[in-house]
Amino acid sequence: QQQVKQSPQSLIVQKGGISIINCAYENTAFDYFPWYQQFPGKGPALLIAIRPDVSEKKEGRFTISFNKSAKQFSLHIMDSQPGDSATYFCAASKGNTPLVFGKGTRLSVIA
């Protein structure tokens, strides 16, 4: 059973455009929702995270939007740059349980 469903699988965005990646979760007990960024040959690195007590969190060009009633959260990358080309993973956890990751979205930002 996949607890965190991520879409799309791949995404191509023009430089300067907005990249949007979506995640849906099933377990209403989840209380922590991070996004990780992974470059080829590297391990994932935390990009931004949110808790369900807020609907949005912004850090620079990266924004998480959270919809508790729909059990969905999304990552928005504003003014997308070629350097943002990577694989992005949403994840979720509850209490002190380990993170459960989505399958990933491969983002390509083209000039």
Added chain:
Amino acid sequence: EAGVAQSPRYKIIEKRQSVAFWCNPISGHATLYWYQQILGQGPKLLIQFQNNGVVDDSQLPKDRFSAERLKGVDSTLKIQPAKLEDSAVYLCASSSQVASNTGELFFGEGSRLTVL
């Protein structure tokens, strides 16, 4: 600050052979994780340690996988005997917090295993 160190970076073995991966977490991090990342998928937890004790190994295939964290610092993950479906990147991560959702996970670069 030194990151999470893993070795070897790459390993190719025949099926039914054994392999071991080593991880040295960030200094002072009490929690250590091993994740398996199959090509095109997200990381899947294999085992979580808190100091030298196992917190969660519910998804570790214990008939062939074993892991230890002696002295609560570095850790070794072993596969014996390996199967074709074990081909993946094995990621080690560490955190300074007991609970994964109160602290950032820092990942190593991974050990890529190919089983022929």
